[in-house]
Amino acid sequence: MGSMGILGIETSCDETAAAVVKDGTKILSNVIASSVELHQKTGGIIPEVAAREQLKCIIPVIEEALAQVSNKSKLYAIRSTLYANIDVIAVTVGPGLIGSLLVGVETAKTLAYAWKKPIVPINHLQAHLYANWLTPENKQQRTNNKVPGFPAIGLVVSGGHTDLVLMRDHGKIKWLGGTRDDAAGECFDKTARVLGLSYPGGPEIAKLAEKGLPAGKAGNPQAYDLPRPMIRQENLDFSFSGLKTAVINLKRKQKRINKANLAAGIQQAIIDVLVEKTIRAAKKHKVKSVLLAGGVAANKQLREQMTAEIQKLKSKISLFIPPPKLCTDNATYIASCAYFNFKPIPWQKIEVNPGLSIELLVTSY
């Protein structure tokens, strides 16, 4: 196969993103418009608002992604795929918010038709894992110059999902466990709200735990006794809603709360369960690699603690964690996923699938 330029399009939630990736690994452009500021006012995402924002941003974002590659003016870019060397279009079809997804999918189909290019439908959750195959924009080569070896355990931790999967190869994904209620990111977001922090809560909690309040003394993760739901259970499932309830009750009972300590405690409780179950899965399936992905994988403490625990293992397992910028939603990994799972289908057959599960190859529906 010759060199392949893929335009990735991602609109599953509140980010409108487009990126051009060469041969599944080299990022040529990465453009993201986020409506997060709008959602901060309401403390969470209102789907209708997110979809309307997607509609406003999608064309300018794609134009910018193409313009950055072609070095032509934006005005020119969308009409001229030749300049951008686009061979394929990849688009997230699910899971996600239906209104948001539709904007990306209909745009991608229109472009595929107009440009006569193949289009590959992409599962957003599987795609998150492909951030581990990408070389960051500012680097000549990957950090350790290695690509993930199979079999691998993937931990996808985002605002809407917490899933552990066994990846035997590209396109061969088996779901091992996941959350029974709230996702890890959702738990960060909801407990942050209880603490009066803004949306999205993960980075806010991490900041407060690290810097302390008043700034200078980091929060003590042991100050409050918080639950680690299901941590001792053999299965690879998670449950985070109990942690949220514990935080609400604590706040109700105690008039004076040290917010930095509580933030550190919440963060540590989430990390403990994620690390424990990921290591358990890695040992059980005797894998070569562990891959982290999703917005929560941007968490510094999670990255450090997972690294330390994997290093302690007797068997040699390589841990891959994308740079924080590639953990949160963007379109680079959508394009990368399409390269390694290259199954184009006629644009007429492509539909959004808001409830798509992580195991499903999009082409099988």
Ligand code: KG4
């Ligand atoms: O993958 P993502 O960008 O979007 C979804 O597909 O959901 O993940 C967003 C989630 C949010 O819940 C956000 O609070 C969380 O990732 N997040 C973090 C951090 N950065 C983002 N959680 C903990 N620490 C962070 N540094």
Ligand code: ZN
């Ligand atoms: Zn995501």
